[in-house]
Each structure stands twice: as structure tokens, then as C-alpha cells.
Amino acid sequence: MFMIPYETPYYFVFLAILLIPYVVMMLLGKRMVWYQTLITLFFLYISFAGPHIQQGIALILYLIWQTVLIMSYLGYRKRKNSGVVFYLAVVLAILPLAISKIFPILHIADTLFAFLGISYLTFKSVQMIMETRDGLIKEINVFHLLQFLVFFPTISSGPIDRFRRFEKELNAPVERVKYIELLDKGTFYIFLGFLYNFLISYIINWKLMPHLQGNLLLTGSLKDLLLYMYAYGFNLFFNFAGYSLFAVGTSYLLGYETPMNFHYPFRAESIKDFWNRWHMSLSFWFRDYVYMRLTYLMVKKRWFKNRVTVSNLSYLGLFLLMGLWHGLTWYYVAYGLYHATLIIINDAWIRYKKKRKDKLPSNLLTRGLSIFITFHAVMLGFLIFSGILDKLWFK
Structure with missing residues (x-):
């Protein structure tokens, strides 16, 4: 079983079924972090299993690498503050992403060092090292770190959250009135994502774009170039904004105010x-x-x-x-x-x-x-x- 996040209706069926108990408990004023961990593991499994098991292995190795790196730098930062060590830590945090970008070009191990969402996890890791250097992060709970890195609603396409904001909500008591507001917004964002991604983007990408691209490559005319330009730009927005709305909406259902990615x-x-x-x-x-x-x-x-x-x-x-x-x-x-x-x-x-x-x-x-x-x-x-x-x- 393999599913790219938010790619098929079946993914949303699993999402709805597994989130019902969580939503009920949140309405009762209880945040089930242990249950969030279980459903995170489930969605990671269906996103990194099956024919793409090498991505799952790469993800596990990546998490070990970044966790050891971040915790090691935190321990060092409590004692010293060398710029050389800081820059080395940043380079080491970026290294897996750099390998995943460069190796395919060199035809070396195209998938061994790459997995879905590696860019967004790298942004999170680098952010934590930089904020540790600045003294904004003084203590890190390893469990909270892993929850932050592999937060499943945003793992494939963002948005990129901040650790301090995420951990604050992870530890915060659940306010029923506030959660009802998040539940309402989250549901709206998910359905708006359906409109953007599965209707508007689908029509542009699968019905309009192939025709426009074919005409452009055939004629090379300015008119066809402009038509292709508009179609591509709008498709890029509705497709990406749709995925972002799914991620933000799902985050809200879990009780996390993940930042929005697009604003008109x-x-x-x-x-x-x-x-x-x-x-x-x-x-x-x-x-x-x-x-x-x-x-x-x-x-x-x-x-x-x-x-x-x-x-x-x-x-x-x-x-x-x-x-x-x-x-x-x-x-x-x-x-x-x-x-x-x-x-x-x-x-x-x-x-x-x-x-x-x-x-x-x-x-x-x-x-x-x-x-x-x-x-x-x-x-x-x-x-x-x-x-x-x-x-x-x-x-």
C-alpha cells in the first residue's frame, strides 16, 4: 500500500476515519499525543512503503542523522559558541539534501539519498540549529523534535513551521472554544483544497495544458506562448495552494495552527x-x-x-x-x-x-x-x- 499525501480520495478516507477519535477527544478537552504519534506512523508508512521502501529507509537514516546533529550542537552550544562549529553544523544539516539534488545529475544512486519531503525537513533542521545558535532554543525534547520533523500533514509540501511555535501548541492545554474554531476553519480549508486541486487544477493540468503545450511546440507563436504562460501560472497556484490548504486544514483538525502558505x-x-x-x-x-x-x-x-x-x-x-x-x-x-x-x-x-x-x-x-x-x-x-x-x- 503506497499513497502520496493528499493525492487520492483513499488518502482522505483514511484521514477521516483515523481523525474522528482524535477530534472527539479534542472536543472533550484532551490532546492525545500518543494517538497523534500512532496516526503519524501510519501515514508515514503508507507514504514511504510499498514500491518506494527505499524512501522509508532514507527517511529513517535522515531522522537519525538530523537528531544526532541537532542534539549534539545543542550540547556544544551550552558550552561554547564557535562560528566555525555553527557553520559546520549547518553544512552537515544541508548535506543530505545536497546529495539528493546532485547525485541524480551524476547518475549516482538516484533514490538512495532522496525521499518525499526532504527539503521541508531540511528547512526545519537548519532552522533549529540557527535558533539554537541565537539562544532562542535552549532545551530540546527529542520526542518533540521528532514530532516536529515528521508532522505528517506538512511533510510532503509544507508549509514550513517553526519549532518553538509548534512545541508551544503541543504542550498547551486544549481550549474547547478555540478548537471548535480551528475545526471549522480546518474543514473549510480542506474542502477549498478540493476545489483548487481536484477541480480547477485538474481541468487546467489534464484538459487544457497538454493541448496548449502541443500547439506551442508546434507553432512557437507568441499567442500560444502567452496562453501557455497563463495556464501554467494558474495551474501552479491552484495545485500548490490546494496541497497547502490540505496540510493546513489537517493541521487545524489536529489542533495546530500551521501557518498559511498563500494570501491572494x-x-x-x-x-x-x-x-x-x-x-x-x-x-x-x-x-x-x-x-x-x-x-x-x-x-x-x-x-x-x-x-x-x-x-x-x-x-x-x-x-x-x-x-x-x-x-x-x-x-x-x-x-x-x-x-x-x-x-x-x-x-x-x-x-x-x-x-x-x-x-x-x-x-x-x-x-x-x-x-x-x-x-x-x-x-x-x-x-x-x-x-x-x-x-x-x-x-
Whole structure:
């Protein structure tokens, strides 16, 4: 028996049956952590068993690796605070993910070091090491650590939670009124996920996209390119947002307020506003643990005197890393550099507006124009991300 999370109706049947006792006990004011552990093990089994048992083995080895690493660094941090040891711990935490990305390209052990959700578990692990270094995490319960890493609603596609927030809810008493609110929201999000994923995304991905892609590869016309661009962008949103809604909704049913991943991204008035609305848990993770730290490092070491230069280089490093995280291909790298360029231009425009003060109009028309421009800049980025240009240029 093997099921990718939220991929088939059978997964939701298992989810509904197994969550009923948990929901009843939560309504009675009792959080059954032991039962949550059992259903977590069950869903991990059906997600990492069967023909993909090697993923299950990789997951177990990965959890051992990260647990030993995190606990070892915690023990070290209580005594010392060497930067060299910290960076070494971060590199070791990222190493399994790096191997899973690089080895397939080299045709070495394509699946031995990879499993479903390795990226999101790595983000969690690196986050814990960094917050331990900062002194925000001073004690770690190993059982809570494992619960956090393999929290089954979010293991395959996020959102990326924070350990301190998760542990606080894990230990918090259950308030019936609060849980009823979560139950209502969670149920709504799951059904909204059905609309996004199993209806809208299904129609676009299986009924519309093959036809549009076929036409584009045949004609290479601008019209077909634009149609494909819009279809791909909307499909990416509804598919990913649907999975995120499933994850958040299931988390709410378990009594955890996992952060939302999307907030009307196509209403964004600037590219920076877009990244505050799109895949928010990833955007905020990269902001907090890459951009801010890279900027702080360059300022502290005085590598550059101009703060604008420091900020721009941090954006380039951030989005280049984000592109490489998606995959080691030219169009993912181009996608990252493209968005870095847009952010740099956006910041330059903000500085220009501050100099002009009230001389630039701000009204419904200009906001609408901003949304229109941002939307198409984002869609062009999705077109690069799709890899279709690789097929057009090198067919």
C-alpha cells in the first residue's frame, strides 16, 4: 500500500476515519499525543512503503542523522559558541539534501539519498540549529523534535513551521472554544483544497495544458506562448495552494495552527508584496535565515560600505539559492536571478518615490496598474520556471 499525501480520495478516507477519535477527544478537552504519534506512523508508512521502501529507509537514516546533529550542537552550544562549529553544523544539516539534488545529475544512486519531503525537513533542521545558535532554543525534547520533523500533514509540501511555535501548541492545554474554531476553519480549508486541486487544477493540468503545450511546440507563436504562460501560472497556484490548504486544514483538525502558505498572491501590488503572499512560509524562511543573516554578515565584516550594495547582493544570493533549491538546471537559476533583479528594481523604485514624496500619484488607477504589471512579471517568471523555453530553444 503506497499513497502520496493528499493525492487520492483513499488518502482522505483514511484521514477521516483515523481523525474522528482524535477530534472527539479534542472536543472533550484532551490532546492525545500518543494517538497523534500512532496516526503519524501510519501515514508515514503508507507514504514511504510499498514500491518506494527505499524512501522509508532514507527517511529513517535522515531522522537519525538530523537528531544526532541537532542534539549534539545543542550540547556544544551550552558550552561554547564557535562560528566555525555553527557553520559546520549547518553544512552537515544541508548535506543530505545536497546529495539528493546532485547525485541524480551524476547518475549516482538516484533514490538512495532522496525521499518525499526532504527539503521541508531540511528547512526545519537548519532552522533549529540557527535558533539554537541565537539562544532562542535552549532545551530540546527529542520526542518533540521528532514530532516536529515528521508532522505528517506538512511533510510532503509544507508549509514550513517553526519549532518553538509548534512545541508551544503541543504542550498547551486544549481550549474547547478555540478548537471548535480551528475545526471549522480546518474543514473549510480542506474542502477549498478540493476545489483548487481536484477541480480547477485538474481541468487546467489534464484538459487544457497538454493541448496548449502541443500547439506551442508546434507553432512557437507568441499567442500560444502567452496562453501557455497563463495556464501554467494558474495551474501552479491552484495545485500548490490546494496541497497547502490540505496540510493546513489537517493541521487545524489536529489542533495546530500551521501557518498559511498563500494570501491572494495575484493581488500583489509589487514583487516584494508578491513574495509576502506566495509560498509565505518558504519566503519568510529564506528572509529570516538567509537574507537577514547574509546581510548582517556583510555589514559586520564591512565587505561593502554601501548598504544598498549589501542589500542587492543579499537578494542575489537569496534568490540564486532559491533557484538552485528547485533544481540544478539553467532555467531554475534564471528564475532565481530574474526575481532577484525584480526585487532590486522594486527597491530602487521605492527609494525614488521617497525622494519624489507627494509628486507621484497613488490612487485606485495606479494601484490597479501596479497589480497588472506585477501579475505579468510574476507570470513571466513562471514561464521561465516551467522549463518550456528549454524545449522551445533546444528542440
